[in-house]
Amino acid sequence: MKWDTCDPKAAYVLHLADDALILGQRLSEWCGHGPILEQDIALTNISLDLIGLARQYYQYAAELMGDGCTENDLAYFRDSRAFKNHLLVEQPNGHWGDTLARQFYYDTFHFFQLEALSASADERLGQIARKAIKECTYHAQYSAEWIIRLGDGTEESHQKIAESISRLAPFAGEFFVPSEVDAAAAAEGWGPNVASLRTVWLEKLQHILALAKLAPLDSEKPARLGGKSGLHSEYHGYILAEMQSLARAYPDATW
Amino acid sequence: MVSEEALWSALAEVMDPEVPVLSVVDLGVIRRVYTEGSSIHIDLSPTYTGCPAMDVIQKRVEEALNSFGEVVVHTVLDPPWTTDWMTATGREKLEAYGIAPPVGKATDKRSLWAVQPSVGCPRCKSQNTEILSLFGSTACKSLYQCRDCHEPFDYFKCL
Numbered sequence: 001m002k003w004d005t006c007d008p009k010a011a012y013v014l015h016l017a018d019d020a021l022i023l024g025q026r027l028s029e030w031c032g033h034g035p036i037l038e039q040d041i042a043l044t045n046i047s048l049d050l051i052g053l054a055r056q057y058y059q060y061a062a063e064l065m066g067d068g069c070t071e072n073d074l075a076y077f078r079d080s081r082a083f084k085n086h087l088l089v090e091q092p093n094g095h096w097g098d099t100l101a102r103q104f105y106y107d108t109f110h111f112f113q114l115e116a117l118s119a120s121a122d123e124r125l126g127q128i129a130r131k132a133i134k135e136c137t138y139h140a141q142y143s144a145e146w147i148i149r150l151g152d153g154t155e156e157s158h159q160k161i162a163e164s165i166s167r168l169a170p171f172a173g174e175f176f177v178p179s180e181v182d183a184a185a186a187a188e189g190w191g192p193n194v195a196s197l198r199t200v201w202l203e204k205l206q207h208i209l210a211l212a213k214l215a216p217l218d219s220e221k222p223a224r225l226g227g228k229s230g231l232h233s234e235y236h237g238y239i240l241a242e243m244q245s246l247a248r249a250y251p252d253a254t255w
Numbered sequence: 256m257v258s259e260e261a262l263w264s265a266l267a268e269v270m271d272p273e274v275p276v277l278s279v280v281d282l283g284v285i286r287r288v289y290t291e292g293s294s295i296h297i298d299l300s301p302t303y304t305g306c307p308a309m310d311v312i313q314k315r316v317e318e319a320l321n322s323f324g325e326v327v328v329h330t331v332l333d334p335p336w337t338t339d340w341m342t343a344t345g346r347e348k349l350e351a352y353g354i355a356p357p358v359g360k361a362t363d364k365r366s367l368w369a370v371q372p373s374v375g376c377p378r379c380k381s382q383n384t385e386i387l388s389l390f391g392s393t394a395c396k397s398l399y400q401c402r403d404c405h406e407p408f409d410y411f412k413c414l
Binding site: 052 | 389
């Protein structure tokens with residue numbers, strides 16, 4: 001497959017990039033559809049930060065892969081199987097609570113992931129992470145505040161967010177089950193041992209859920225796996241179709 | 256060869272496309288200016304990684320300096336740009352323009368769920384304000400409202 005890689009470092013950087021790009025693309029679907037203007041703007045701001053971050057990672061991966069590879073090749077000309085994002089980030093936006101539950105799980109994980117990457121043995125990954133964590137802190141604050149507002153809101157908002165939190169939990173479980181790529185990155189000191197991030201993640205999560213008057217997360221629920229090995233849900237193909245169709249129809253188009 | 260001083264003065268005329276009262280020097284995104292042979296090198300730190308204004312800023316920097324020689328702009332991620340690098344003049348210009356400047360230092364605010372700062376209203380100077388949204392019209396701003404004069408206003412948030 002074109003632009004697939006056997007280099008463990010490039011594969012790891014692509015995994016990080018794919019999470020940021022797919023979630024950024026998902027959030028961009030809210031543009032013009034937010035419940036009120038301020039929230040529409042907030043989600044598209046977060047989307048933009050994530051797409052900016054994805055570019056940093058793709059540019060680095062392209063350099064590692066060489067052979068004339070560019071960030072655009074990696075974003076627009078790889079097929080679903082080549083993407084190694086977590087299943088969580090490709091889940092549909094659903095209603096507001098679904099989007100915010102997904103965001104809450106991801107942002108909290110992303111914060112601790114970036115904190116670990118800030119001390120990466122790979123200088124470039126460290127630079128990217130030390131920049132991104134400042135933006136991610138605002139994302140995490142925003143999604144946690146929404147969980148509290150919805151959980152401690154009306155009877156209907158409480159019931160809906162509780163359902164979203166519970167339904168998406170198995171997808172969040174995938175964060176902490178290391179793939180071969182994660183294991184190689186941890187062994188080389190490029191990235192964290194993801195299993196070890198679970199404790200801090202869960203602690204932060206349970207704290208916010210308690211503030212939101214929501215039931216604590218059942219930490220024994222089995223994880224839904226697949227994304228990190230390229231086995232995606234049906235939704236993934238639709239995201240790529242929308243995101244990649246223009247670039248593939250006009251491969252040399254420029255702004 | 257052109258002096259670094261002349262280059263800095265030229266850069267002080269390059270305005271941020273989103274916040275047109277601030278120059279790239281006020282904003283603190285120019286980290287280093289140096290010459291090498293006939294070429295001019297600029298180290299530029301992006302504000303936000305996804306900020307669309309950064310491409311425009313880079314182009315404007317090149318245009319402002321290309322009469323002095325070949326311009327090479329280097330994007331420098333580390334140390335990451337912080338609002339602490341915004342100049343005192345920059346902060347005054349922001350407030351006069353109606354955007355509340357960053358409150359305090361961004362350093363050590365890298366913790367999850369930090370407490371929101373008390374932001375003064377740039378119009379009536381009241382401290383009695385509230386946050387409407389953590390995210391505003393551009394990546395660098397939050398939206399606030401003054402409880403006294405009731406004006407909504409942008410706040411350039413700490414980063």
